[in-house]
Amino acid sequence: MEYLIHILVISGIYTILSMSLNLIVGYTGLPALGHAAFACIGAYTSSLLALRLGVSPWIGLVAGVSLAVVTGFVSSFPAIRLKGDYLALATLGLNVIIYGIAKNWVSLTRGPMGLPGIPPFSIWGLKITEPWQYLIIVLIFDFLSFFFLWRIAESPFGRLLKGIREDEKAIQMLGVNTVRYKIAVFVVGAGFAGLAGVLYAHYITFIDPSSFTVMESITVLLMVILGGMANLYGSIIGAVALVVLPEILRFLGLPSSVAAPLRQMTYGFLLVVLMLKRPQGILGEYRIR
Amino acid sequence: MKILDVKGITKEFDGIKALRDVSFSLEKGTITALIGPNGAGKTTLLNILSGFLRPEKGEAYFRNKKITALPPFKIAKMGIARTFQNTRLFLQITVLENVLLAMRYENGENLKDVIFKRNRVLKEDREKVEQAMEFLEFVGLAEKRDELAENLSYGQRKLLELARALATRAELFLLDEPLAGVFPETKKKIMQLMEEMKSKGMTILFIEHIIGIVADISDRVVVLKHGEKIADGIPSEVFSDKRVIEAYLGGEYDT
Amino acid sequence: MGSYVSYSTFMMLPKVGSGSVVIALVIATFAGMIVAGIVGVLIDRIVYYPLRKRGASDLILLLASFGVFVLIQNLIQLIYGAQILTIRTWPVKEGHHILGAVITNVQIAILITSIVVMVVLWLFVQKTKFGKAIRAVSDDPVGASVVGINPEKIIMIVFFTGSALAGLAGTLISLETNIEPSMGFNAILKGIIAAIIGGIGSFPGAVLGGVLLGFAENFGIWKIQAGWKDTIAFAILILFLLFRPQGILGTQVRTERE
Numbered sequence: 001m002e003y004l005i006h007i008l009v010i011s012g013i014y015t016i017l018s019m020s021l022n023l024i025v026g027y028t029g030l031p032a033l034g035h036a037a038f039a040c041i042g043a044y045t046s047s048l049l050a051l052r053l054g055v056s057p058w059i060g061l062v063a064g065v066s067l068a069v070v071t072g073f074v075s076s077f078p079a080i081r082l083k084g085d086y087l088a089l090a091t092l093g094l095n096v097i098i099y100g101i102a103k104n105w106v107s108l109t110r111g112p113m114g115l116p117g118i119p120p121f122s123i124w125g126l127k128i129t130e131p132w133q134y135l136i137i138v139l140i141f142d143f144l145s146f147f148f149l150w151r152i153a154e155s156p157f158g159r160l161l162k163g164i165r166e167d168e169k170a171i172q173m174l175g176v177n178t179v180r181y182k183i184a185v186f187v188v189g190a191g192f193a194g195l196a197g198v199l200y201a202h203y204i205t206f207i208d209p210s211s212f213t214v215m216e217s218i219t220v221l222l223m224v225i226l227g228g229m230a231n232l233y234g235s236i237i238g239a240v241a242l243v244v245l246p247e248i249l250r251f252l253g254l255p256s257s258v259a260a261p262l263r264q265m266t267y268g269f270l271l272v273v274l275m276l277k278r279p280q281g282i283l284g285e286y287r288i289r
Numbered sequence: 290m291k292i293l294d295v296k297g298i299t300k301e302f303d304g305i306k307a308l309r310d311v312s313f314s315l316e317k318g319t320i321t322a323l324i325g326p327n328g329a330g331k332t333t334l335l336n337i338l339s340g341f342l343r344p345e346k347g348e349a350y351f352r353n354k355k356i357t358a359l360p361p362f363k364i365a366k367m368g369i370a371r372t373f374q375n376t377r378l379f380l381q382i383t384v385l386e387n388v389l390l391a392m393r394y395e396n397g398e399n400l401k402d403v404i405f406k407r408n409r410v411l412k413e414d415r416e417k418v419e420q421a422m423e424f425l426e427f428v429g430l431a432e433k434r435d436e437l438a439e440n441l442s443y444g445q446r447k448l449l450e451l452a453r454a455l456a457t458r459a460e461l462f463l464l465d466e467p468l469a470g471v472f473p474e475t476k477k478k479i480m481q482l483m484e485e486m487k488s489k490g491m492t493i494l495f496i497e498h499i500i501g502i503v504a505d506i507s508d509r510v511v512v513l514k515h516g517e518k519i520a521d522g523i524p525s526e527v528f529s530d531k532r533v534i535e536a537y538l539g540g541e542y543d544t
Numbered sequence: 545m546g547s548y549v550s551y552s553t554f555m556m557l558p559k560v561g562s563g564s565v566v567i568a569l570v571i572a573t574f575a576g577m578i579v580a581g582i583v584g585v586l587i588d589r590i591v592y593y594p595l596r597k598r599g600a601s602d603l604i605l606l607l608a609s610f611g612v613f614v615l616i617q618n619l620i621q622l623i624y625g626a627q628i629l630t631i632r633t634w635p636v637k638e639g640h641h642i643l644g645a646v647i648t649n650v651q652i653a654i655l656i657t658s659i660v661v662m663v664v665l666w667l668f669v670q671k672t673k674f675g676k677a678i679r680a681v682s683d684d685p686v687g688a689s690v691v692g693i694n695p696e697k698i699i700m701i702v703f704f705t706g707s708a709l710a711g712l713a714g715t716l717i718s719l720e721t722n723i724e725p726s727m728g729f730n731a732i733l734k735g736i737i738a739a740i741i742g743g744i745g746s747f748p749g750a751v752l753g754g755v756l757l758g759f760a761e762n763f764g765i766w767k768i769q770a771g772w773k774d775t776i777a778f779a780i781l782i783l784f785l786l787f788r789p790q791g792i793l794g795t796q797v798r799t800e801r802e
Contacts, residue, residue, distance in 0.1 A: 031603055082785055085606055089736065090785050093778035096733070100775030151404045156389070156397025156414060159382070163390045166379035173339060174391045174457055175365035184400060218610060225607075261618035268618065271611030272591055275604050285381070 005131040011243045012138035016145045018223040018235035020192035026229030028185050029165025031088040034095030038068045040212035042194025043201040047118045057121045061198045068194020076186035102209040114208025228284030292317040297347035307333045309516045320493045322503040325513035331496045339371040340364040370459035374466045376446045380439035388421040391456035428452040444475035464495035577708040584707025737781045
């Protein structure tokens with residue numbers, strides 16, 4: 001039972017990641033491949049503040065999200081100047097750079113050894129350590145995230161994003177300053193990813209750079225594609241599906257040396273099959289062409 | 290009044306002059322045709338006037354304000370709309386949404402309002418939908434409102450693009466071959482629409498190849514060849530001009 | 545033409561190439577190259593061809609190639625296990641001292657092989673009929689087919705050659721360092737970065753890019769720790785993407801459709 005709750009918590013955290021990435025990739029059509037980087041910033045900021053300066057995790061959360069937002073703002077610059085795969089590469093590059101910083105700036109982050117013993121959240125003196133307690137927190141944040149992202153996505157603003165996705169030049173000719181909107185989605189998307197990172201850190205109470213690799217970003221992207229681009233419900237489904245799937249493999253009782261690559265292989269396989277047969281995913285309205 | 294003033298525009302691509310010192314002006318409320326053999330630089334000129342390209346020399350003024358150094362979205366905001374030769378519609382959204390995207394919102398287009406003032410946004414959305422439907426009815430696409438744009442026929446797409454351009458409430462319309470490749474009924478419809486637009490005070494500059502149409506609806510004709518303006522006047526004058534006839538020798542003479 | 549996709553697939557193949565850990569080095573190398581080449585063509589037929597046929601965008605191809613890469617990398621891990629392997633050649637000798645640096649026999653062999661391959665490849669693409677056909681298809685597949693070139697055949701040849709060469713590269717690398725399933729990823733990224741820095745569409749550019757990247761990375765770690773290698777590489781990449789996307793010697797920049 002505890003196991004099930006743990007799965008739900010992890011799914012909940014990934015849901016925030018996939019919904020926020022969907023805003024950037026699915027609605028606005030920007031191939032942003034480095035989403036894990038923002039989560040990394042959120043997680044490390046909050047953890048370091050808590051561990052080194054004894055700052056309350058709630059404040060750490062605000063700090064983590066804020067820093068992620070700033071990173072998102074910076075990341076939007078390549079998005080304005082680059083198109084298509086060049087943008088994909090640049091965002092990938094940012095991911096690698098941030099991962100590299102986390103891994104190599106050992107004096108700050110302890111590098112590959114990671115940060116253990118991250119303090120959990122506490123409400124009025126009650127420490128949130130039990131998974132079921134954390135589940136409640138995560139679900140609340142999930143609802144909040146969905147609420148915000150829904151209002152952005154299903155509105156004239158969201159319609160504009162889709163316009164940018166469909167044909168940026170044409171929508172400029174309708175009087176839209178696309179730069180503003182690209183910056184906006186990166187900032188919002190990064191902020192929520194940072195939130196997910198913070199939630200992750202204070203739940204697992206240990207983080208290290210390996211949770212924020214390019215592979216992670218690709219996994220989140222896969223969740224978005226699988227669930228359906230430009231469909232927030234789809235992102236929820238995608239997140240749950242891709243968290244649950246590898247866990248099912250675990251039940252087959254395979255040794256971890258087999259299970260680990262097998263799990264990645266399913267991701268790879270899924271990606272190829274989706275591209276070949278159904279790029280719009282399960283619920284998507286939008287097919288990458 | 291002169292709504293558009295083009296002065297000495299020269300545009301070079303890798304040493305090849307696509308446009309050479311082109312100058313002309315447009316009076317408000319007129320339809321002007323921009324014609325010339327292929328490669329004469331007509332689309333390039335439209336690109337410059339809509340802000341996607343910058344000329345090497347020369348300027349253009351819209352209502353006496355210089356537009357040649359402005360980005361496209363600013364030019365659009367000033368009241369210039371443009372359509373494209375092969376239609377650039379937003380294909381994976383509906384016809385109605387295509388038109389809605391042309392209409393700038395008071396409330397719906399910034400984050401704060403969308404998140405915190407949703408009721409106001411929804412109200413404005415309803416109003417905009419009504420207005421959008423008017424434009425769709427004007428071009429005759431009202432029943433297709435919830436159809437994805439990619440499912441429209443070529444002719445319908447051209448009409449949709451026109452509706453979208455109209456929805457920007459522009460004063461000057463730059464139309465790149467609005468009649469190319471459509472069936473005769475749609476051709477007639479578009480020509481009708483252009484005349485109606487003119488009667489409402491809008492100004493049109495359109496690129497076209499078919500001489501007969503040009504002669505029928507244009508008030509003035511500007512002829513480009515190899516980037517240079519070789520004629521500029523009323524249709525009957527231009528089409529009896531020897532140089533113009535020469536330029537079209539061997540080309541379509543579709544009257 | 546989708547040089548991206550090509551790179552992504554190619555670079556995963558070093559693992560395939562290096563998988564053959566055998567005594568007779570030359571035979572092993574060729575075996576590795578052939579396996580790599582065949583796998584490359586298979587992937588093209590099974591995955592990329594259907595996508596090309598339906599006119600899929602570059603982004604889809606890129607994602608698909610990612611998927612393929614993940615599949616193969618993990619397949620290799622499954623088959624060979626995750627530990628690090630080494631190709632044992634001859635006993636470790638001390639290297640020659642040249643110009644104040646030490647260079648071993650093995651490294652000399654690698655260097656010579658690389659140079660020979662590059663020269664041969666360049667000549668192939670520039671001078672032979674095949675080479676011209678390849679460039680024709682790259683520029684304009686439809687135009688090429690109209691003059692009697694079969695684009696699909698050319699693409700298959702390109703995939704085979706490219707993959708085989710990647711396999712060769714993998715084998716060469718593994719003579720110097722260790723083999724592990726994840727080596728492909730690094731190789732891909734470096735390959736792409738080198739191509740962009742040097743200039744896409746320009747062969748000497750790719751070479752130049754590779755050399756420059758190698759230098760930059762290693763000079764970089766001279767002063768800073770080794771772990772920062774990747775970070776430096778990507779930082780350079782981003783700078784190039786923002787300010788000089790066609791690279792140093794590049795010819796085609798992605799043109800904006802009007």
